[in-house]
Structure formats: structure tokens, C-alpha cells
Amino acid sequence: MRELGVLGPLFVRVNGQSSAPSAPKSRNVLAMLMVHSGQPVPVSALVRDLWDDHPPMSGATTLQTYILNLRKLFASATGLPTADIARDVLVTRPGGYLLTAAAGELDVHRYRSLARRGREALARGDDSGAARDLQDALSLWRGPALVDVPAGRVLESRCRELEESRLVTLEHLVDAELRLGRHREVLAELAALTAGNPLHEGLHGQYMRALYLGGRRAQALEVFQRLRRALRAELGLPPGPGLRRLHRAVLTADGELDGDLDERAWRDARLLHAPAVRLSPAAAARSHPDGVCPSRRSRR
Template sequence: MRVQLLGPLLISCADRQMRVSARKPRQILALLLLKHSRAVPMAALTEELWGGHAPKTARASVQLYVFQLRKNLAEVTGRSMDAVSSEMLRTARGGYEFVGDLSRFDLRAFHRLERSGTAAIADGDLVTAVQDFREALSLWRGPALADVEPGPGIRAEAAGLEQSRSTMLNHRIELDLRLGRHREILAELTDLAMHDRFHEDLHAQLMIALYRSGHRTGALEVFHRLHKNMVRRFGLDPSPQLHRYYHAVLTSDSELDRMPVLQLPGEVRVRLP
């Protein structure tokens, strides 16, 4: 069975796809998958569906939704309702849990590659680290659970996943820069900076990639554009750290060939003099 959360919610088995169109069952399914192998109490499920305004029939409604999900899972997997109830979507400790071997679960694969890439950085193997991070990021097909209307639990989990994705992307770019791949990532960096006009680390990475690619004037223009946007929107200058990168580009400082922008997992923070 294949389970995908990093984008629209999809569950499929062979050529069959599980379809859960009703909003509340989809919310329950999404939350149980996010908490895979951990029991989700009935109170958390009712909070997810109704916030602080659960009706008196909330428990019975959740039980009905879970029955419907079990039926859907039985249909898509070809297993019996008893097997689904005991081996997949189980009743547990006053709530429910989704268990079973999800070897094709994109969220699990993402976290596995995240751990593997971080371990490779600690071992000094930046090539393997960037490969792991690239593979992990390729699992994303859009915003996490893009077609699920979130309650408080899903909203918090999805926000955490999006932050992990953003952090990994920044680290992957940093790894590419350290491996001398500034030309290969220049178009990607330019596009990212256009969509996130106030992300200082991203603009610093773009400045360095441009400078190392022989586009010193372009690197200076990146700083000036960011400065203009920040003053106009927030009335603030870019950080002292970004000013240091700007000065280094302005003076063609040879240290730009080695300057890091981001601290990678496990590293001691490196600051510019």
C-alpha cells in the first residue's frame, strides 16, 4: 500500500485508489497517518473536527467515520474488515491508531532521508548528504495535505512539516554551494529569491552563487533589491551579516570562495569577521 501526505492525501494499492471525499473522515485519516503508530485519543479527534464546540453526538460520529474509513481501506487493500480493524486502523487506549507496514509512506521516507543526510554531514560526506536531501525533497507534490481542511492538530503538524521542508531546501542549497555547484543551482536560486523576497539567507546564497559564477554586478543588485524591499515593507535594513556579504562582494574578497551562509546540522556556527 502506498500512502502520500506530502501533497494531496493519497492512499493506493496496486491499481486501486482509496477515495474519501467527506471532510471529517479525511481529517481523521490525515491525523491518524500523521501520528502513525501512535494512539490518537478521542478528545484529540473531536478537537480536530469541531474545535471547542463538539456536539453531544461527537463520539458516535467519530466511531461512524472510523467505520467508514475501515470499509474504504478494506476495499482498496482487498482485506477483510476484521483484518483492517486489527492490523491497520485499530482501536487503542480510548482512541484509534493507524499501524502496519507502510514501506511506501512518503512521510516516513522523508524523515529517513533527513536523518541519513544529517548523518552524512556529520561524517563529512557532503555528496551523499545532498543526494539524500534531493531525494527527500522530490517526494513533495505540493503543500502537505493540500486537499485536507485542517483543524488545530493537522494545522500544527503540517506547519512543522513545511518548516522541515524549507530548512532542508536551504541546507541542500548550502551543500551545493560548498560542493562548487553554484552554476548548476543559479536558476533555481533566482526563482526562489523572486518568490521569497525577504529571506536573507536565500539572498545571501544567491549573491554568492552569482559572484562565483562571474556575475559580481548581479550579486550587488540582489543586495540592493532586498534592501529596497525591506525598507519599503518593514522600514528595516538587512542584517549586519548580509551587509558583510555585500561588502565582501563589493571588495571582491577572496574569502567568498569559501564563505558559508548557513550552519549545517551538527556544525558550530561560523560567523563572518
């Protein structure tokens, strides 16, 4: 049985035994193949991630050596001939290489499947099912994506995509928990997330709603004012109409906030003027046990 992991430190396990390479550049190549599992990765992309814009003259040949070493590693772990690994596992394709992964072998595939199920459950109003699937998806994260792999520009970009996907999944989980009346349970998480993402309207809308439902209307209004100041200072923009509607509802203690009628307002707020987000150290610690942020990943 083979298990592959990129949602945290890189890992490869075959029949319960760790088989990940230790050499940094071999780990980089394997990580590139894993995050693109099932898709051919061009030699040019692998070379660029290994050496940026200054590959050595022997770069392509050295890459072939790394691929051969990875095939030997898989052969040793599985007991299969290297020729079988080259045919069925780490396959040469025109202009590149492809790593195969069966259903359930790669943690990011399981994460995406669970996150999709959670979003679908949320859309059809199954909040309990959504919360369960989204929590299961987030539980697959063991730390920042590929935190122990020295990443070049290509791999770093994919890691950022994964991290932002995790944050969106966390937002959806908060949606479900708020609809289930668990507003007190999400306050600490939202406090950390809004501190780390001071321009993100969706998170601030969720935080305002949770505070209001917890009987902390003054603090909910303070969250709006803090966001408004940040948006004006950084972007020269006011909060979007969805968040302004939510602000008016909190300001007037609108009883509709206790139900579902104003849900459109705080959901709309998540879609307007929401710049690229990042995880704060405090927020990362919740689902990243090692407490290391992606921005601290070492580079060559």
C-alpha cells in the same frame, strides 16, 4: 502492499489500487491519523479538526462512524476481516485512535529518513552524497502537503510544519550544490525563493553567493540591499553579522568567496534573524507539479 501518502494529495494504495475515501470529513480523519502515524491521536484533537470549536452534540459518535468506515475501507482493500484491521491497522487506544504504518509505507517517513541522511552527509563533507539524498527526499513531494484535504487547525499546523521542513531541505540541497560548484543551476530557484521569502537571510545569503560565483557581483550586492530595506521596514532590524560579513566579502571581491573559507559567513547568515518562511508560487512549482500553494487549501 500498502502505500500511504501525505506529501501532496492524500493517497492510499493497496496492491496498486487506490483506496482513499472520497468524503471530505473521512479524508480529514484519515489524514490526521496518517500525519501522526504510530502515535495515538486523541479524540479531542480529531473532533477539533473536524468541527473547530463548535462540534455537534453527536460529534464523538459521528467520529466513531468515520473510524468504522475507514476500517471497512481498509478491510475491503486488503481482504482482511474488519476485526483484524481494528487490531493491527487502525487501532483504538485509550482516548483516541492510532494508525500503524510499516517501514517504507508512508511517504513522509521515507522523506524524513532521506533528508536526515542528506544532512548527515553534508555535515561530514560528502557533498555529492548529500545532494543525491536531499534530491531523492524532495522528489517524494507530489504537491503541497495534503492539498486536497480540508484541514482544520491541527492538521493545518502539521501541513505547515511539513512545508517548512521541505524548504529547509531545499536549503540544504542548495548548500550542497553550491559546494559542488553548481551555482548557475540554483540561481532560478533562489530567485523565486527569495522573492517569496523577502525576510529570510539564509536564502538571500545563498543567492548572493551563487550570483557572485556566477560573475554577477552587482546583482549580489543588490540582493543584500533589497533584504536590508525589507528587514528595516518590516522588523526594524539590520541584517545579521553573518550576512554583513558576506556582503563585505562580495563588495571587496574577496577571493576567499571562491573557496570554502568564507563558508562560515554565509552559513551563519541562515541562522540569524530568519523569520518563519513560506513558499512562493514560483518556488512551489519546482517540486509541486500541480502548482497549488498550501495557502489555497480549502477550509470548512
